[in-house]
Amino acid sequence: MRDRLLAGVEAAGREVLEIYNRTYHVETKEDDSPLTEADMASHHALVALLESVTPDVPVLSEESGDIPYETRRSWARYWLIDPLDGTKEFIKKNGEFTLNVALVENGDPVFGIVHAPVLETTWHGQIGQGAWKVEQGASKRIEVRALPREGGDPWKIVGSRSHGSEAFEAFCARLPNHERVSMGSSLKLCLVAEGQADLYPRLAPTSEWDTAAAQAVVVAAGGQVLDAETLEPLRCNQQDSVLNPFFIVCGERDERWTSALREALS
Secondary structure (H helix, E strand, C coil): HHHHHHHHHHHHHHHHHHHHCCCCCEEECCCCCEHHHHHHHHHHHHHHHHHHHHCCCEEEEEHCCCCCCCHCCCCCEEEEEEEEEEEHHHHCCCCCCEEEEEEECEEEEEEEEEECCCCCCEEEEEEEEEEEEEEEEEEEECCCHHHHHHHHCCEEEEEEECCCCCCHHHHCCCCCCCEEEEECCCCCHHHHHHCCCEEEEECCEEEHHHHHHHHHHHHHHCCCECCCCCCCCCCCCCCCCCCCEEEEEECCCCCHHHHHHHHHHC
16 A cells, blocks of 8 residues: 555656646635645645545545534544645745645554655655655665764754744754754655754644644654644644644754753743
């Protein structure tokens, strides 16, 4: 099943890439976020893929997000997808957008695929089995890395390309020596998953479909995606709203950053 899903997501990515490389129309949704024909083409391709592979498993997509919680709350197992994560990056033509597909079981993302068409790269992971990065056809296993030792290399902190926040600045100001990396879409979580970054504090709004697929990859790679207030794992489908709390992605917990986070949020 995994190979069929990976091939199908890559095929949807090729559809998106064809639109990316030509003129296309941009609309504005009710929440003022942009919507392109690539969002919808990917949505239809991914929903068709998942319905063919697992016809008995429901699908929730950003572009079908009006399914009421009264219906969703009974789902013990479902697919959660963001057909085009990073639409602003898509429009800016910087290539930092992804197609996200997650399998959620009892509120926890257990399998995820994150595909970046322009980068020709896919990250995928399954809890208990591990995580991989597939780059131009070559697959390698990935793992989170340990935080640099005191006085060693600077920490690498990932921030959003398009969404900053005062809390993020306050958090970074309280950290040891560090460097910042700006990135779009769920690629930020993937950098932590593959050991290229140490922390990704997201102290601004996101939705569950933005993060679930990459969360599965991070956890499969040995990392954690934690509610910034409670430091409990991020969960899906626990309430009517699909908005996430603020969160932080890490390879490991450490008092140096947990205390910085508490102070930044106080």
